[in-house]
Amino acid sequence: MTLDMTAPLPTAGDTAGPVIDISEVRKVYKTGALEVEALRGITLRIEQGEYVAIMGPSGSGKSTLMHILGCLDVATTGTYLLAGEDVSGLTEAELAVIRNRRIGFVFQQFNLLPSLTAWRNVELPLCYAGVAKAERKQRAIEVLARVGLGDRVEHKPTELSGGQQSRVALARALVNKPALILADEPTGALDSKSTADVLSVFADLHAAGHTIVLITHEEDVAEHAERTVRLHDGLISSDARRTGGVFA
């Protein structure tokens, strides 16, 4: 396939159909003569605006699924439509373009650059996307204000609390107007106050129509999502939506 770099970007809310549509996805890791089937046939649809937690014991395939959903890796077999676009057979270079344009990542360690101020960290995805300098700064400051850090744009990561650092990471994930926000254990390294802080930002983003997939092993974190998908041994063992406060 060819990628049109000048095409308008689909953002949360302007494409019909599911954001994630994966069918019968399998992932086999080969290490020497050993084969591990980390995903054994996953079929999952996530609609625009959904807030989904993915849970499961260690080794169940969460990270593998996250890497595939985030276009960091491809499935061995099966299909993946991301915002309607088939990304199953893309090359590494094509996947990199999709990642930059469609997905906002939030990692457990935040991966902020310590020597850069908050707004410089947030503008990074726009640098990779080739956005002009003045617009980069303006958009970085706007999105920092959205996550409640309008008065911290010139602070470096070490001058911010854990919760504030995670909000910088969220702002960086949002600045490209991604179709999907993908968070891998975003509260795993935080104390309870910072965890509450981050979860309130996710709740705001969900209320604003963003599609969020959050990987966590903490039940009380997953309870903030409206749907919980559980993995067990490379398969989905349950998929429950919350209706009126209870999962059904």
Ligand SMILES: Nc1ncnc2c1ncn2[C@@H]1O[C@H](COP(=O)(O)OP(=O)(O)O)[C@@H](O)[C@H]1O
């Ligand atoms: N790069 C890899 N090479 C070989 N095996 C892997 C690799 N990554 C994960 N696995 C194996 O795949 C299975 C699922 O791992 P993973 O997706 O990391 O699970 P989780 O994140 O739920 O702990 C495990 O058996 C793990 O050992």
Ligand SMILES: [Mg+2]
């Ligand atoms: Mg993992």
